[in-house]
Amino acid sequence: xxxxxxxxxxxxxxxxxxxxxxxxxxxxxxxxxxxxxxxxxxxxxxxxxxxxxxxxxxxxxxxxxxxxxxxxxxxxxxxxxxxxxxxxxxxxxxxxxxxxxxxxxxxxxxxx
Numbered sequence: 001x002x003x004x005x006x007x008x009x010x011x012x013x014x015x016x017x018x019x020x021x022x023x024x025x026x027x028x029x030x031x032x033x034x035x036x037x038x039x040x041x042x043x044x045x046x047x048x049x050x051x052x053x054x055x056x057x058x059x060x061x062x063x064x065x066x067x068x069x070x071x072x073x074x075x076x077x078x079x080x081x082x083x084x085x086x087x088x089x090x091x092x093x094x095x096x097x098x099x100x101x102x103x104x105x106x107x108x109x110x111x112x
Contacts, residue, residue: 003093003110007058010100011051018047054096061096065089 022044065087094112101111 001105001107003090003097003107004058004062006100006103006105006107006110007054007093007096009105010097010103011054011058014047015051018044018051021047057092057096061089061092063089064092 025044091112094110097106097110098112100106
């Protein structure tokens with residue numbers, strides 16, 4: 001599994017959770033154990049907005065996979081695997097994957 005595929009799958013899961021929570025809240029299923037600041041802060045709408053923002057970052061990171069992290073916006077011409085140079089896009093993807101490091105499909109090689 002690639003890092004991009006891993007992130008896409010996790011974002012799909014997060015979005016599904018947001019939709020399920022939205023349906024649960026709409027059903028009036030909230031009780032006292034779900035009340036409070038966390039309940040008001042982490043709303044389904046906010047989670048969906050975060051998923052959307054992360055999907056945009058994922059696309060930007062993909063576009064940046066050829067940008068050399070150490071050279072000001074210089075485009076690398078060799079394949080990433082051959083160069084051994086740290087690329088902006090790859091580092092962005094690794095950072096986006098960190099919150100999912102406890103997932104069984106997470107590859108420790110992705111850790112920044």
